[in-house]
Amino acid sequence: MGILNYKFESGNILITSLDGLLNWARLSSLWQMQFGLACCAIEMMAASASNFDIMRFGVIPRATPRQCDVMIVSGTVTLKMATRIKRLFDQMPEPRYVISMGSCSNCGGPYWEHGYHVLKGVDRVIPVDVYVPGCPPRPEALLEGIIKLQEKVRKESLAKKTVPTA
């Protein structure tokens, strides 16, 4: 039945909740901030290509944070890049979401011990909604992450919406 609660047979009259409508609109067009940083970006590109076709979920890559809903941080976050990520995240309009893709941006990955230049998890600078494990994760895993994020968006409510703080 989707978002519809009731549909009148004659005329274009539907009944649904405002939350349901807003959430449906949001989760169906999660425009994505391109943030390819390392090898995970290759998998992200593969997810965008025809075999996996991430666009069927409404995920369209955009080159500017001001048009984006979700930032997919795919790759190693260096300390030098971390301040840029924070700035770009701040430029995104709310509601905004973050998917952390791959071991590096989840927790530092192979650089966790001797990575003097690597941020041990992007959640130290921005709030993360969905973590996608793998090194790198396959495109299917990223799709699963998108679906998880859609589930999260579907359960949101205007009244209970909390603003994420970095």
Next chain:
Amino acid sequence: MTAQEIYDNLKAKFGDAVGEAKLDALQPWIAISETRTREICQFLRDEPTFAFDYLSCLSGMDYPDGKLGVVYHLFSMTHRHKIVLRTMCTREHPHIQSVSAVWGTANWHEREAYDMFGIVFDEHPDLRRILCGDDYPGYPLRKDFKVPEFYNGMKVPY
């Protein structure tokens, strides 16, 4: 040209600036003075019998005895021969003459060695950090380097 001939030629021309050498190694090397690297490298590049027109690699080093150094791998496209040069400097005075005027490749390699080991290349045209942020504390590939607790407000250790 063999390593022995290269060494003999350099020794004859530069005397004390050319130090010890190990010529039977897999990659024969010659130690040279850190204040005359540019002069020696210019000679090795321009002299037709050597014609070392290609700097394969320039690496920074931190030796177990506490000294810093730079290793140059040279190759000649014309003669198909190669040689390794080594220089040393102290931790207290980490200065080595730049060879970026001889091979353009050395420009960024020396910036990397400066970034990672804090070796200052005198007469370098643009000696800035190349990989780490400009405000990064310390030189990460030195053996006594300790990872900072915080960098720009971000916690660094795991």
